[in-house]
Amino acid sequence: xxxxxxxxKLGASAxxxxxxxxxxxxxxxxxxxxxxxxxxxxxxxxxxxxxxxRELREETGMSAEFMGLVGLYDVIRRDSAGILTTHYVIAxxxxxxxxxxxxxxxxxxxxxxxxxxxxxxYALAPNIAVALExxxxxxxxx
Numbered sequence: 544x545x546x547x548x549x550x551x552k553l554g555a556s557a558x559x560x561x562x563x564x565x566x567x568x569x570x571x572x573x574x575x576x577x578x579x580x581x582x583x584x585x586x587x588x589x590x591x592x593x594x595x596x597r598e599l600r601e602e603t604g605m606s607a608e609f610m611g612l613v614g615l616y617d618v619i620r621r622d623s624a625g626i627l628t629t630h631y632v633i634a635x636x637x638x639x640x641x642x643x644x645x646x647x648x649x650x651x652x653x654x655x656x657x658x659x660x661x662x663x664x665y666a667l668a669p670n671i672a673v674a675l676e677x678x679x680x681x682x683x684x685x
Contacts, residue, residue: 550630551617555594556582558678559607561640564656565675567665568602571652579668581605582633583650591634599638603645603654607638613678616670635674637681 558580559566567578581602585594592609599605613635620629645654657665659675678684 550627551632553585554582554631554633555585555591555598556580556633556635557595557599557607557638558613558635558674559599559605559638559640560682561656563684565659566640566645566656568647568651569653570650572650576666577668578665579671580635592636595636601649602651604648605643605645606641609636609638611637613637613674616674618669637678
């Protein structure tokens, strides 16, 4: 049977900072356990930034003041036969955290602000390291 699914799909994520630390969530849905920025799919009629803000709120209860786009990132996965199973283009938005304390909700097992220089023990989602470096350049964090 041929899949009716069309690729790529559009997603948005939120690269949110507070006091030199970045907000990461540990995913509760596949791929379970990896650490990523809060994010997900874009709803019809929703702007990319609105989607990033909604996903941030749904997954962590947080708000943020958005400052612009970090970049566009592809997430492409294939099964063992080489068949495309996932292709997302994710618009990653940079922001400064609102006053809330992050609480894991929705698709998250855990949510916390972490030191971007101490991510060696984290299983990171694709492109997170690249996006973090770009965000640090935009924020002028060395």
